[in-house]
Amino acid sequence: MGGLNTSLSIGMQALDAAQGALDVTSHNIANANTPGYSEEVVQLSANSMTMSRGQVSGGGVTLDGLQGTQNQLINLQIQQQTSLQSSTNTQSASLQQMQTFFTTTGTDVASALTALSSSLVALSASPGSSVTQQSVLASGQNLAQAFNTTANGLTSAQSTADGLVTESVAQINTLTQQIGALNGQVARLTASGQSGGAVEDQLNQSVQQLSQLTGISITQSSDGETITTGSGTPLVMGDQSFSLQTTTGSDGFQQVLDFNGKDITNSIQGGQLGGAIQVRDTTVPGLLSQLNTLASQFANSFNAVQAGGIDSNGNPGQNVFTIPINLADAASGISVAITNPALIAVSSVGSPNSNGNVASLSAVLTTALPSGQTAAMAYASLVFDVGSQAANASTQSTAIGENLLQLTNQLGATSGVNINDETANLIRFQTAYEAGARIVSTIQQLYADTMNMMT
Amino acid sequence: MQINPNITPTILSDMNQSQSALNTALQQVATGLSVNVPSDNPTASAAMVQNTIDTGNVDQYQQNVNTVLSTVQSASSVLSNVVTALTRAVSLGTEGANGTNSAANMQAIAAQVQGVFSSVVSLANSSVGGTFLFGGNGTTAPYTADSSASTGYTYTGTNDVSSVAVGNSLSVQVNLPGSQVFSSSSNNVLGSLNALVTALQGGNSSAISTATAAVNSSIGFVSQQQAFYGNAENQLNSQETSLQQDTVTLASQATNLVGINLATAATNLTQAETENSAAMAAVAKVMPNTLLNYLSPPA
Numbered sequence: 242m243g244g245l246n247t248s249l250s251i252g253m254q255a256l257d258a259a260q261g262a263l264d265v266t267s268h269n270i271a272n273a274n275t276p277g278y279s280e281e282v283v284q285l286s287a288n289s290m291t292m293s294r295g296q297v298s299g300g301g302v303t304l305d306g307l308q309g310t311q312n313q314l315i316n317l318q319i320q321q322q323t324s325l326q327s328s329t330n331t332q333s334a335s336l337q338q339m340q341t342f343f344t345t346t347g348t349d350v351a352s353a354l355t356a357l358s359s360s361l362v363a364l365s366a367s368p369g370s371s372v373t374q375q376s377v378l379a380s381g382q383n384l385a386q387a388f389n390t391t392a393n394g395l396t397s398a399q400s401t402a403d404g405l406v407t408e409s410v411a412q413i414n415t416l417t418q419q420i421g422a423l424n425g426q427v428a429r430l431t432a433s434g435q436s437g438g439a440v441e442d443q444l445n446q447s448v449q450q451l452s453q454l455t456g457i458s459i460t461q462s463s464d465g466e467t468i469t470t471g472s473g474t475p476l477v478m479g480d481q482s483f484s485l486q487t488t489t490g491s492d493g494f495q496q497v498l499d500f501n502g503k504d505i506t507n508s509i510q511g512g513q514l515g516g517a518i519q520v521r522d523t524t525v526p527g528l529l530s531q532l533n534t535l536a537s538q539f540a541n542s543f544n545a546v547q548a549g550g551i552d553s554n555g556n557p558g559q560n561v562f563t564i565p566i567n568l569a570d571a572a573s574g575i576s577v578a579i580t581n582p583a584l585i586a587v588s589s590v591g592s593p594n595s596n597g598n599v600a601s602l603s604a605v606l607t608t609a610l611p612s613g614q615t616a617a618m619a620y621a622s623l624v625f626d627v628g629s630q631a632a633n634a635s636t637q638s639t640a641i642g643e644n645l646l647q648l649t650n651q652l653g654a655t656s657g658v659n660i661n662d663e664t665a666n667l668i669r670f671q672t673a674y675e676a677g678a679r680i681v682s683t684i685q686q687l688y689a690d691t692m693n694m695m696t
Numbered sequence: 697m698q699i700n701p702n703i704t705p706t707i708l709s710d711m712n713q714s715q716s717a718l719n720t721a722l723q724q725v726a727t728g729l730s731v732n733v734p735s736d737n738p739t740a741s742a743a744m745v746q747n748t749i750d751t752g753n754v755d756q757y758q759q760n761v762n763t764v765l766s767t768v769q770s771a772s773s774v775l776s777n778v779v780t781a782l783t784r785a786v787s788l789g790t791e792g793a794n795g796t797n798s799a800a801n802m803q804a805i806a807a808q809v810q811g812v813f814s815s816v817v818s819l820a821n822s823s824v825g826g827t828f829l830f831g832g833n834g835t836t837a838p839y840t841a842d843s844s845a846s847t848g849y850t851y852t853g854t855n856d857v858s859s860v861a862v863g864n865s866l867s868v869q870v871n872l873p874g875s876q877v878f879s880s881s882s883n884n885v886l887g888s889l890n891a892l893v894t895a896l897q898g899g900n901s902s903a904i905s906t907a908t909a910a911v912n913s914s915i916g917f918v919s920q921q922q923a924f925y926g927n928a929e930n931q932l933n934s935q936e937t938s939l940q941q942d943t944v945t946l947a948s949q950a951t952n953l954v955g956i957n958l959a960t961a962a963t964n965l966t967q968a969e970t971e972n973s974a975a976m977a978a979v980a981k982v983m984p985n986t987l988l989n990y991l992s993p994p995a
Contacts, residue, residue, distance in 0.1 A: 273702075340734045343741075351745045358749050359756035365861040366760040369827070369835070592854050594833040600861060606749070607864070617746050625742035628734025635735060646709050653700030660701060664987040 245684055245691070247298055252680030254301035258285055259674035261304040266666045269658045277446030279656035281307045281438065309438055310656035316445055317459065319648045320452035324471075324511035326641040327453040331405065331516025332524065333634035335398045339528070340627045342394035350391055350620050353384035354606065361603045364587060368596035374553070374582035381543075381561055382577045388536045392529065392572035399494075399525040405517035406495045409454050410485050413514065416451045417468070417482040423447060424465035425480030431465075451476075456511025472508035474499040494521060528627060529572070535619045537571035538610040540564045546605055550586030550598030558586025558598070707979050714968070714975040721968040725961045731954035740953040747953065751946045753864070758939050761862050764870045765932045771829045771871065772925035774822045775918055778885070781819070782915045785812045785889055789908030792896045799899065806896035813889040817841050817849060820874055820886070830874035832856040838874045839886070848890030851875055862935050872924055883917040 265283040272278040284307065290300035345351060357380035364373045423444040427437040437444070448468065451457060456471035464479030475483050483500040490496040496506045497514070506522075509515050540562035547558035561584075565574035579585075589597025609615055614622065700706070724730055734741040791797070792805045821837040822829045831838035831853030838853030853874050859867040878885040888910040895907040 336735070337733075344733050345744065345748065351748055354745075355749045355752035359752040362753055362756035362760060362861050365867070366763045368858075590833075590856065592833040592856055594827065594835060594858070595856055596858055596860070600859070600867060603861060617749050621742040621745035624734050624745055625738045628736075628738030628741050631733070631735035632738055642709065646705055649705050650700040653702045653705075657700055657702045661987040662701070664991065668991075 244296060245687055247300065249681065249684045251301040252677055252684060254288075254303070255677030255680060256674060258302045258304050259670045259677050262670040263667070263674065265307060266663050266670060270660065270663045270667075273658040273660055273663075275442075277442045277449070278439075278658065279310045279442055279445075280658045282310060284308050306435075307438060309441060311441060311445060312652060312655045313461075315648055315652045315655070316449075319645065319652065320449055320457065320459070322641055322645045322648060323449060323452045324456040324515070326638060326645060327513050328456070328511045328516035328519065329634050329638040329641060331402075331513050332520050333631065333638050335402060335516075335520040335524070336627065336631035336634055338401075339395055339398045339525075340631045342391045343624045343627050348383070348387060348390060350384070350387045351617075351624070353380065353387035354616055354620065356380040357384050358603065358606045361599060361606070364585075365596050365599045365603070368587040368599055369553070369594040371582055374585050374587070377585055378561075378577070378579065378582045385562065385575045385577050388532070388572045388575050392532055392536075395525050395529050395532070396573065399521050399529075402517040402521035402525070403494045406497065406514060406521065407487050409512070409514035409517060410487050410495075410497060413451065413454050413476070414482075414484045416447055416454070417476045417484070420444065420447050420451065420466075420468065420477045421480050421482035424477060428463075428465040428479065452512065454512045455509060455514040470505070470508070471510050472505065474505050474508075524630065528623065529569075531619070531623045531626070533568050533571040534612060535572070535610070535616060535623070536575050537564050537568055538612055538619075539605070539616045540571075540575055542605045542610055543602065546598070546601045547586045549589075549601065551588045551591040552586045553583040553588075555591055556584075559584055561585070703982065707983070710975055711979065714972045718965075718968040718972045721961070721965040724956050725958075725965050728956060728958065728961070729954050730956040730961075737954070743953050744950065747946055747950050750864075751943070751950070754939055754942045754946060757862050758936065758943070760860055761932050761936045761939065764860050764862065764868065765929065765936075767824050767827070767829065768870055768925050768928045768932065770822065770824045772922060772929065774819050774829060775877070775922040775925065778816055778819050778918050779915055779922070781812050781816050782885070782889075782911055782918065785809050785892060786908055786912045786915065788812070789892050789896070789904055789911060793901050793904040793908060795901045802896055802899050806893055809889065809893050809896055813848070813886070813893060814841065816886060816889060820878055828853065829871065830877050832871075832873035832875070833858065847884060847887035848893075849886045862932065863939065866935065868928055868931055868935070870928060872921060877918070877921045880917065883914050885914040885918060888914045 262283045262285070265281050269280055284305040286303050286305050288299055288301045288303055291298050343349060343351075357377070360373070360376040360380040364377050367373045423440060426440045427444055430437050430440060444466070448457070448459065448466070451468070457476065458469050458471055458473075460467045462479070466477065467475070467479070468477040469475050474485075476485075477483070485500070485505075486498040486502070487495040488498055490504075490506075496504050497509060497518075499505050506518060509518055541564065544560040544562055547561050550558045552558050560578050563576050563578040564571055586598050586602075588595040589601075606616055610619065612619055723732060731737045731740050731744075788805050788809050792802060792809075797805065817839050820830050820839045823831075823837075828834060828836075828838055833856040834853035836852060838851055840850050840852065841848065842850045851874055855873045855875050857869050857873065858871050859869045861867045879887070888907065892904070892907040892911055895903040
C-alpha cells in the first residue's frame, strides 16, 4: 500500500499548491488597482523522488513562498524624476500666477507707460489745458498703481511659496515617521527570512510621496533604507526618523532646520519644498529687484526733468512721484505726490501756454535710464524673463512627465498586475486543481479496488 | 517584450495632451491671439511692450497733427485776410494821394483806412480754441489799438514760439508770435496803417504817398510770413501720411507678434477637436478589453 499512499500524498500536495497559487492569483487580481502594489509570484518547487527496491517514495510539489517583483532601480529613478517634476510644477504654478501681472490687461505697467506716453504727447499740443494736464496726472497715478499691483502680485506669490515651505515640512515629517515604522517592519520580516511583500510596497509608496516633497537620496543597509535629503541631512535611518523644523528667518520667511537645528534652507533642492524655496528665494527676488530698479530710476528721472521745468503756477516743478527710500520697496511703495494737475511742469520759460518742458518729460520715456535701458526696454526684458521662465518650467515639466510615464510603464511591465496573465493563471491553476482532485479520486478508486480484492 | 498591463497612465497622459491642445486652440479662436500670456511667446510679449507704447504714441501724434493743422490753417487764412485788408488800404492811400480829393473826401478815406486798421488789429487778435494765434504764449489778446503810442497800438503778447510733438523726435513749430508776423526792423504792418491814417488826416499828398508805399511793402512782408504757415502745413500733411503708414506697420507687427490668422486658428481648432474625439474613442474601445471578455463563464 506504500505506493498508493505516496501517490495520495502527492495528489494532496498538488491540491495544496494549486490552492496556494489560486490564492496568490486572486490576491493579485484583487490588488490590480492598489497604488504601489507589485505583483506577487508564487514559488513552487518539485520534491525529490527516490526509488528503492522497486518502490518510489517522496516526490510531489512544495509551495516555497512568494516572490515580490519590485524593481528598486526603476523605483529609484521614478523617485528622482518625481522630485524634479514636483519642484518644476511648483515653480511653474507660481510663475503662471505671476505672469498674469505682466499680461496686457490695461492695468499693467506696459499699458500705464503707454497711457503716460500718449498723454504727454497730447500735452505737447495743448500745454495750457487743464484737461490734458489732468490726463497726464491720472496716467502717472495709474503707472504708480501698476507698479504697486505688479510688486504685490510678486510678493503674494512669494508668501504663497513661503506657506508651502511650512506645509511641505509638516508633510515630510509625517511621512518620515511612517517610513521609519515601515522600515522597521520590513527589516524584521527580512530578518526572519520572509519577503517584505505588501509592507515593502507600502514603503515604496511612502518614499515616493516623500520624493514629491523634497529631493532625497536612499541607501540600503541591513536595517532597511537610509533616507537623506539630496545634500545629506538624515531623514530616516532604519526605524528612526528625524524631523525637520521651521523657524522665521531674518527676512521674515520660514527657514528649514535639520534635527540639530542647523539651517539647511539653501541646500534643499527638488520636490515641492525645493520648488517653493526656489520661487521664494530666487525667482521672485530676481524679478522684484528688476521691477524696483525700473520704478525707482523712472520716477527719479521723471522728477529730475519735472524739477527743471516750471509749472502752470509759475513755480519750479515739484516731484511728481514719491519713492520709498529703500530700493526694495520702490515698486510696491511708489505713489504720486501731487494732486493738482497745474503742478505739472509743462513750461521751460514760465509763460503759461508754453510747452517747453513737455518734450523733456516725454524724453524720460524714450531715453535710457541709468540702467542703460529705456523704461519700455527694461519692462520688456522683465516680461521676457517672466515669460521664458514660465515657458521653461512648463516645458521642463512636460518633458519630465514624459520621462516619468516611460518609467512608470517600465515599472508596470515588471511589477504591474496583468489581468490577462492572471486570468490565464486562474484557468491554469483551476485545471491543476481539478487534475490534483482527479489524482485523489483515482487513488481512492484504487484503494477500493484493492479492498475488493480481499473479499 | 514586456508591456505595462496598466494602460491608465498612458491614456491619461494622451488625453491630457489632446485636451490641452484643444484648450489652446479654443482660446486662440476666442481671443484672436496666439500669445495670451508671456509664456506663450516670451520674445513676442517683450516686443509687444514697445509696440503698444509706439501705437499709443502714433495715435496721439495723429491727433496732435490734426489739432495743430487746424491752428496753422486758421493762421494762414487770417494772414490772407490781412493781405486783402492791406491791399484795400493801399488802394485807398493811392486814391488819397492823387491830389483831387476834397477835405471831406480825405476825411472819409482816412476813416475807411481807420476801419481797415481796426479790422487788421482784430485779425491779429484771432484765436482758436482760446489760444491767440499771434500772441506767442500770451493768454490775453495781444494787440490793443492805443492812440497814445507812436505806432498807434501796443503788443502785449510774448515772443515765444511753440513746437508740438508730432512724431518720435519730431516736433513742428506751429506759430510765430505777432511781434514777428506783423513787424520787423524794416516793416511794421499796424504802424504803417496807423501812419497812413495820420497822413490822410493831414492831407499832405507826398506824405500820403510815402505812407501808402510803406503799407504796400507791408503786404510783401506779411506774405513772406504766410509762407511759414504754408511750410508748416506741408510738413504736417506729409507727417500725417507717414503716421498713417506707421499705424499700419505697427498693427501688422502686432499681428505678426501675437495675432493669429483666423483661418489658421479655425483649422487648428478643428484638428484639435478631431484629435480629441479620436483619443476618447480609442480609450473607450481599449479600456474594457481583457481576456475575461472572451472566456465563457464556467458551466
